[in-house]
Amino acid sequence: MSASDQENVRFSKGLEGIVAAESSVGYVDGLAGKLVYRGYDVNTLVENCDYEEVSYLLLNGELPNREQYKDYSSSLRKKRQLDNDTLNLIRDLKDTHPMSALRTVISFIGARDNRSIEPDLETQKSISIDLIAKIPSVVAAINRAHNSKEFISPDDDLPFSSNFFYQALGRRPDKDEAKMIDEALILHADHGMNASTFTSMVVISTLSDMYSAVTAAISSLKGPLHGGANERALALIQRVGKPENAEKVISNMIASKEKIMGFGHRVYKVYDPRAKILKKFVETVTKKNGQENLFLTAEKIENIMAQTLGSKGIFPNVDFYSGLLYYSVGFDPSIFTPIFAVGRISGWTARSLEYLSDNKIFRPRGMYVGNRGPKEFIPIDDRQ
Ligand SMILES: CC(C)(COP(=O)(O)OP(=O)(O)OC[C@H]1O[C@@H](n2cnc3c(N)ncnc32)[C@H](O)[C@@H]1OP(=O)(O)O)[C@@H](O)C(=O)NCCC(=O)NCCS
Structure with missing residues (x-):
């Protein structure tokens, strides 16, 4: 792509906001x-x-x-x-x-x-x-x-x-x-x-x-930024261990700019509707299986996140409660x-x-940001 070509394209990191296909699924x-x-x-x-x-x-x-x-x-x-x-x-x-x-x-x-x-x-x-x-x-x-x-x-x-x-x-x-x-x-x-x-x-x-x-x-x-987040979300809930520990652990993580797994979403800027449905099950199942402490810890983490990062549109996503739910019925x-x-x-x-059914090969363009040269060629034995 020449420099003049590049002036007419729009670059969006991670394709954020770019529509790449039509769908009625x-x-x-x-x-x-x-x-x-x-x-x-x-x-x-x-x-x-x-x-x-x-x-x-x-x-x-x-x-x-x-x-x-x-x-x-x-x-x-x-x-x-x-x-x-x-x-x-x-x-x-x-x-x-x-x-x-x-x-x-x-x-x-x-x-x-x-x-x-x-x-x-x-x-x-x-x-x-x-x-x-x-x-x-x-x-x-x-x-x-x-x-x-x-x-x-x-x-x-x-x-x-x-x-x-x-x-x-x-x-x-x-x-x-x-x-x-x-x-x-x-x-x-x-x-x-x-x-x-x-x-x-x-x-x-x-x-x-x-x-x-x-x-x-x-x-x-x-x-871990996609499906792998559920495993890490449970590990965090287990590491926090009890509701009283949540404030300290989560504040430290936020202060050191660590991502809290199971929170945030590229598209949802409000509570993920899937997390809302799963949370209801987690409460019931953990109570039944004597693991309510894990649910209460998760809920406390959620509250702290809502207070600190809710204004940025960061709420629990599907992975925050799904891991806990699977774990509480016996999945590894x-x-x-x-x-x-x-x-x-x-x-x-x-x-x-x-x-x-209406195919067109995906072939986006890349934005070249390297040296446009031409650089002087140096034979291999002369290179430093
Ligand atoms: C899902 C995710 C990748 C979306 O990413 P994105 O749209 O590229 O958003 P960004 O990562 O650029 O985040 C935007 C801002 O919110 C913050 N943020 C986003 N998710 C966060 C999280 N889980 N914990 C703490 N801060 C978070 C970022 O640090 C960034 O802050 P800044 O503006 O001060 O730099 C991101 O929210 C994330 O990494 N979440 C944790 C992993 C996860 O649960 N994935 C499962 C998704 S279903």
Whole structure:
């Protein structure tokens, strides 16, 4: 790009405020604190639907009728089981961080599916449904291997979220837990052009394939500024330990300009609606499991953050309470971000398919700020 070209472009660090694609999958209203999937407020969806319905909605644009729901649900159930090669790989990766294991396993499954080279929409949609069905089993198996436990086969009588809970923890959820895990997965299913979703769209835009798009999305989700924040948010709550310690720890962190994980958002400048819903569950579940102290500590951290940074639009995001919620029912912190992926798989695939249906390869420009030269060339033996 020449210097004169550069005068006509707008640069925005981190693409902040840049519109990179049109979508009718969902939107986030960061000022009103609203999250919408295909026109439905997410609060309405968590109250009335299960994850399978929401996944169908994201993928197809409309909620399923009874028959479509039955077909979609049964096709997901049929594809849940992992083959022995995949389970052996998961066993081999038992000491790897679960997000790295997840990335590798999805790539492995994709490498053995010859359909992936066909870039047409129908094939990629069929792969998407396979991935939606399999990713909970992969994450559950990674959790089992990571904790040196035997794998558990899927239970065909259990719906998507409860089956994931069962395969991961080795016990069937009670009614509250089943509702909690289902709502948590719905709340993570889609969230605008976040980093991992954008990553998956960039990959699919080259006419690569859905396995590659999802593998890349997992790599993007892994970072602590994105999906990795939930693990660190819980670590902070545990480190603070009790409400009385919160003031000192948080003030020191703010004074030294440390980021408090689980707070702040590029789009939300008010309370994240997902955090509001999850907080309600955390209170109930921690009370039931004798871990109320952790909830009270988290709430105290939230209050201090609201007093000090609320005026800057920094409030709890989805990651602040999700980690605590998963922990209180028995999930290991290292599996929190993979659980995020179990929910987000529907958004990744829905948006990638939508983009593929009217594709244009992503190819932004960079702003060259280096030396424009020409510099004098010095032979290697003469260089200092
Ligand atoms: C999510 C996040 C990456 C958004 O980043 P962003 O839009 O680029 O905003 P910035 O990081 O530039 O933050 C803007 C200002 O708010 C402050 N801020 C943002 N999040 C903060 C946090 N969690 N704790 C303390 N200060 C924070 C920044 O220090 C910065 O202050 P400054 O203007 O004095 O320099 C950021 O809020 C963050 O790092 N949060 C913690 C990680 C997290 O929870 N991620 C999960 C997101 S769902």
